[in-house]
Amino acid sequence: MARASPRDRATLWWVRGTVFRAALAAFCLATPAAAADDPPASRGDDGLGVGIVVLNEHGVGSASLAQPYLDQMVAVAAAQNDWGAARGQYCTTRSAAEAFIRSQAPHYGILSLAAFLAMRQSYRLEVIGTVEVSLVGGQQYHMISEDAANLDACRGRTLATNHADDLRFVNRIVLAGSSKLADFTLVETQRPLLTIKKVLTGEAECALIDDAQLAQLPHIEGAEGVRSIWDSQKLPPMVVVAFPAAPREERQKFRKNLDHVCDGDGRTMCAAVGIVSLKPATGSPYAAVVAAYGP
Numbered sequence: 001m002a003r004a005s006p007r008d009r010a011t012l013w014w015v016r017g018t019v020f021r022a023a024l025a026a027f028c029l030a031t032p033a034a035a036a037d038d039p040p041a042s043r044g045d046d047g048l049g050v051g052i053v054v055l056n057e058h059g060v061g062s063a064s065l066a067q068p069y070l071d072q073m074v075a076v077a078a079a080q081n082d083w084g085a086a087r088g089q090y091c092t093t094r095s096a097a098e099a100f101i102r103s104q105a106p107h108y109g110i111l112s113l114a115a116f117l118a119m120r121q122s123y124r125l126e127v128i129g130t131v132e133v134s135l136v137g138g139q140q141y142h143m144i145s146e147d148a149a150n151l152d153a154c155r156g157r158t159l160a161t162n163h164a165d166d167l168r169f170v171n172r173i174v175l176a177g178s179s180k181l182a183d184f185t186l187v188e189t190q191r192p193l194l195t196i197k198k199v200l201t202g203e204a205e206c207a208l209i210d211d212a213q214l215a216q217l218p219h220i221e222g223a224e225g226v227r228s229i230w231d232s233q234k235l236p237p238m239v240v241v242a243f244p245a246a247p248r249e250e251r252q253k254f255r256k257n258l259d260h261v262c263d264g265d266g267r268t269m270c271a272a273v274g275i276v277s278l279k280p281a282t283g284s285p286y287a288a289v290v291a292a293y294g295p
Contacts, residue, residue: 049087051106051245055097055115056090056238057165076266080257081250094118107246108254112138114169116239116286117293127283128255129240132276137212139237141174143230144214145206146199151179151230159184160204162195170208172292174232199226236285240278255280 078086087104091097094115100106101123110131111119119125141163148154163170164186171180187204189195192213198204200222206229217223240258242251258278262270270276283290 049085050081050083050108050250051087051104052108052110053097053100053104053106054090054110055094055112056092056110057094057112057115076261076269077257080260081254101243105245106243107250109241109243111239111241113235113238113286113289114138114166114173116241117169117173117289118166120241120290121295124244125241126251127239127281127286128242128251129258130236130279130281130285131238131240132279133238134276137210137215138235140211140234141208141232142211142214142228143206143208144196144199144217144226145229146225146227148206148229154206154229155179155183157185157206158187158204159206159208160187160189160195160198161208162189162192163208163210164188168293172294173235173289174208176233176292178230193220196220196223196226236289239286240281 077083087106089097089100089104091100097109097111097115098119101109108128109125116125143151143154143159145154148157159181161181163174164181167181175181184206187198189198192209193216195207195209196213196217199207200220214228217226240255242254246254258280260266261278262275
């Protein structure tokens with residue numbers, strides 16, 4: 001069998017990331033849920049269902065890619081939490097997630113950090129857990145370049161990024177006072193690999209990428225001279241939250257059982273989609289970024 005080219009290996013990696021992102025939607029079944037103006041207040045088997053929204057911004061692809069994993073995770077989560085029915089939606093944009101929230105009044109959410117910070121007050125979110133992953137980035141950001149020596153050298157020059165859709169998050173949390181996006185001439189992209197390609201083709205002199213994108217640099221043809229010239233602080237992982245619609249007893253049980261989802265029969269399934277662990281948590285791991293983000 002022919003050896004895959006660097007470009008093919010990079011593409012395969014993003015497909016694996018897509019499978020993981022879709023697999024997070026394993027908590028989401030296709031059973032009808034309650035309308036937003038009549039949120040469920042009892043068990044999932046009362047005909048209304050336990051609603052969960054999964055929002056991983058910058059995600060791509062279709063949840064159908066991970067259907068076998070979805071079925072397994074649904075079985076584990078439903079059995080552990082005594083949910084007779086559930087309803088959920090996997091989203092890659094806030095607009096899609098918020099449409100689901102308004103129409104379905106979900107009980108829980110699995111959110112990327114930026115989305116959590118933006119939505120936590122308006123939806124009165126309570127942190128109940130964290131999601132440690134191995135295939136999805138977002139816990140650290142980097143500035144890369146072929147010729148610039150550091151972040152200061154990139155100021156006033158072209159900067160490619162696919163993370164500029166949330167200026168407040170990037171300025172306050174990622175750059176954290178070291179700079180702001182307005183200091184650069186932005187070259188916005190929609191795809192992670194395209195951001196790096198802009199540097200390789202000379203369309204951008206620098207690029208702001210995340211840890212997942214940085215990990216792929218050695219596998220991208222022609223990227224040998226590209227290096228990280230600035231690193232952000234490490235940020236908290238994706239967060240599991242409860243919405244006000246979740247009854248207290250139900251959310252306590254879900255929080256307690258989070259770290260068992262990847263035990264036993266679920267271990268292989270979690271490893272296959274890049275989940276390291278699901279862990280119960282309170283808001284403390286996120287206190288610093290919540291304060292920096294502001295009300």
